[in-house]
Amino acid sequence: MTDRTTPDASATAGYVVDPDLVATIRDLLTASAPTPRDPEAGIAFDAALWDKLDALGLARLTTPEDDGGSGATWHESAALLTEMAAAAVSLPVAEHDLLAGWLLRAAGLPVDNRRRTIGLVEWDDEGRPVARAVPSARHADAVVLVSAGDGGRVVADVALSELEITEGLNLAGEPRDDVRLEPSALTGPVVADDVAHELFHRAGLVRAIQVAGALERCLSLTLEHTTTRVQFGRPISRFQAVQHLLADIAAETSLARAAVDAAVRAAAARDAGEADGASLAFLVAVARSCAGHAASVVVRQAHQLHGAIGTTLEHDLHRFTLAALAWRSEYGSTQTWDRRVAELATTAGTAGLWGLITR
Amino acid sequence: MTTLLPPPLAETPALARLRADVRAFLDEQIAAGVFTPDVDTWLNGFHPDFTRSLAERGWLGMTIPAEYGGHGRSFLERFVVTEELLAAGAPVAAHWIADRQAAPSLLKYGTEEQKQRYLPRITAGELFWAIGMSEPDSGSDLASVRTRGERVEGGWRLTGTKVWTSGAHHAHAFFALARTAPLDPQHRHAGLSQFIVELDSPGVEIRPIRSMNGAHHFNEVHLEGVFVPDELVIGTIGDGWAQVTSELSYERSGPERFLSTYRLLAALAGRGLGDAETGAYVARLAGLHQMSSAVAGALEHHQDVSSAAAVVKVLGTALEGDVADLADRLTEDDPGDPELRALVARAVFHRPGFTLRGGTSEVLRGVIARELGLR
DSSP states (O other): OEETTSOOTTOSSOOOOOHHHHHHHHHHHHHHOSOOEETTTEEOOOHHHHHHHHHTTOTTSSSOGGGTSOOOOHHHHHHHHHHHHHHTOOOOHHIIIIIIIHHHHHTTOOOOSSOEEEEEEEEOTTSOEEEEEEETGGGOSEEEEEEOSSSOEEEEEEEGGGOEEEOOBOTTSOBEEEEEOOGGGOOSOEEOHHHHHHHHHHHHHHHHHHHHHHHHHHHHHHHHHHHHOEETTEEGGGSHHHHHHHHHHHHHHHHHHHHHHHHHHHHHHHHTTSSOHHHHHHHHHHHHHHHHHHHHHHHHHHHHHHGGGGGSSSSTHHHHHHHHHHHHTSSSOHHHHHHHHHHHHHHHHHHHHHHHHHO | OEEOOOOOOOOOHHHHHHHHHHHHHHHHHHHTTSOOOOSSHHHHOOOHHHHHHHHHTTOSSTTSOGGGTOOOOOHHHHHHHHHHHHHTTOOOHHHHHIIIIIHHHHHHHOOHHHHHHHHHHHHTTOOOEEEEOOBTTBSSOGGGOOOEEEEETTEEEEEEEEEOOTTTTTOSEEEEEEEOSOOOTTOTTTTEEEEEEETTSTTEEEEEEEOTTSOEEEEEEEEEEEEEEGGGEESOTTBHHHHHHHHHHHHHSSGGGTOTTHHHHHHHHHTTOSHHHHHHHHHHHHHHHHHHHHHHHHHHTTOOOHHHHHHHHHHHHHHHHHHHHHHHHHOOSOTTOHHHHHHHHHHHHHHHHHTTTTSOHHHHHHHHHHHTTOO
C-alpha cells in the first residue's frame, strides 16, 4: 500500500503537494478532531482552530499573496480539504477561500480577512432575495451573494448585520442557513453568467474533494474494524464475503479519488490561465458523478461491515458516512451531475466523446 | 490514508500530440472503409493487414528496445496508442497478445537468442502470440495445471491440454505453463515452468471452440508429446509461477479492461439515449481512463501495479457489461436503428466474458484484499 503523500520524483507530469504542508495540517487537525457534533444542535464552530488555520495561512491558501493569502493552488487546497474531511473537522475554509474569495476577485471587489461564505440568491414568493442553505452563514462576518437568472449577475458582499438568518443543518449537522435581505442590500458589480457557472463548478468540486476524503476514512475505519472484530473465532476480515465487500469499498474509493484528482488538476490549470472552463466543467461533473455513486457503495458496505455499533452516536463512522451523503447532495444532486455529463457527452457526439474524455 | 492508486499524472503535450496522430490515422482508416468501429475488437477483430499498417507507423513493439527491432518508447506512449485504438473500435486482435504480454515477458525472462528470434517480428506485426495458461481443470486455480514437461535429450516433451486459447488458430506461438516437478501440496507454486511452443510443432492439435454467437476465437490446444528444445525454455525451470504472475500483470493492467464496449457507450451518448444512467457510465469510464493512465505511469517506473490493475479491471469489466445491459434495455428490435441494435447484440454476446477473462472479478477482489492486508 502506498502513501499518497509520498513524493515521487519520477512522476513526469504529476503534481506533488509538499509533504511538510500535509504533515503540518495533519498535526494541527489531529489535536482538534473530530469537531464536536450534537445530534440536535449540529456541529460546533471551533473558533480556536479557525484562528490557528488562519494564522498558518491555511484559511486563505489560494488567495493571492497581494490580497493577504498564501498564493497556493487548488492542489494544496484539495490536500487541506481532504485531510479535514478525513478527520471530521468541519470549518468553512473552502467557502471562505476558494469560493467567496475567488468570487470577490472575479467581481473586482476588495478582499480582506473577514470570514466569508457564499450564497446563491433567488427570490421568494414575496419577491425578497433569499439564499438557501448557505454554509455556516451564522459564523461568517459577511456573505458574498450572487444573484440567479441569466443576463448578468449581481455580486454583493453583505455584512452579517444586514442579513436575516434562519438556521438550518445539513444531514451531517453542518450549518446550512437560509439568508434573507432587503432588495436594496443586493447591490454590487455585475458579472457575466459564466462567472456564476464557474462558481457552481468550483463549489461542486469542493464537495467532491470532501466526499473523497470522507470515503477514504470510511475505508480505513472499516479495515480497522473488520481486522479487530472477532466472530466465529477469527477476525471477520478473514471471511471471503467480507473481503469482497472491502475490495469494493477500496475500488470505488479509488475511482472517486482518480476522478477528483483529475478535476483538481483542471481547476488548478484553469486558475493558472492554462485551460478554458469547458474542460473543468466536464471533469467536475465526472468527479461529482463518480464520487456520488462511490458514496452509495462505500456508505452501504461500511455500515454493513461495522454492524450495529456503526449506527451509534458513540462510534465515529457516522461522521464520515453522513458527511459523504450530505456533501454529495450539495451544489447539485448526483443525478444532476450524471445528467450534466450526459448532456456534455451528447453535445460532443459519438465521434467527439473520446476527445472530451481525453482532453 | 490508504490508497491502491499510483500517483496521478497529467498528460504531457508530447503525449497529446501522439494521441492526435493516432486519432487522425484511425479517422482516415475508418473513412477509407478499412474497418468499421466495433465492440470487443481486441479479442475478435483479427485483421493482419491493419496490424501491419500499425507496425509501419511504429505503433507495435513500442516499448521494445531498438536492438531488438523495437521503438524504445515509454509505457505511457504505448498506453496512449492502445487507448486510441480501443476507443476507435479498431481490429487489433492479431497482434494484441504478442504486443501486450509476450514481448514484455520475452524482454524480462527471454534469452538473447529468443529476443532476437521473436521481438523484431512482433514489432513488424508478423508474429502473433496466444496464451497457454488455462486448462480444462484449471481456470482460476492456475497452479493446478496438469500439462507436464518431461525431461528428454536436448529439451522437454510437453503433454497436456490448454483451453480458452483465443486466436490460437492464427497465432504462431504461446508460452505453455507446465508442471515440471510433481505437485507438492505444501508448495503448490513450485515446480512450474514456462515453455515457448511454436504452434506448428509436431504434436500440436488446435480445435475450435465456438462461442454462443457462432464466432470462433476460442480454441482447445492439445499438446501430445510436443518436443520443446532447451533453447525455447523461457526463464528458469521451476520459476514458472513468478513468471506467469508477471505476465498476468501485463495482461490485466491495460485499457482494454474498460473500453471493450466503448463504441456502444459513445453511440448511446451521441444519440442522447439513457439520460442520467448514460451520463453516470460516461463519468465512470472517464474516471477509469484517469486511473488506467496512472497505472501506465507506474509501469513506466517499474512499480508493482498488480493491485491497482485489479481495481481497474474489477470496475472496468463490470462497466463494460453494464453498458451492454443498459443499451439492451434502451433499444428494441425495430427497424429504426439497425446499426445500433446490431452493436448491442454483439456486446450482449460478449458480455459474460468480460468479467471472466484475464482473471475473474472474484479472483481480482482477492488480489485487492491481499493488498489491503487481509490475506
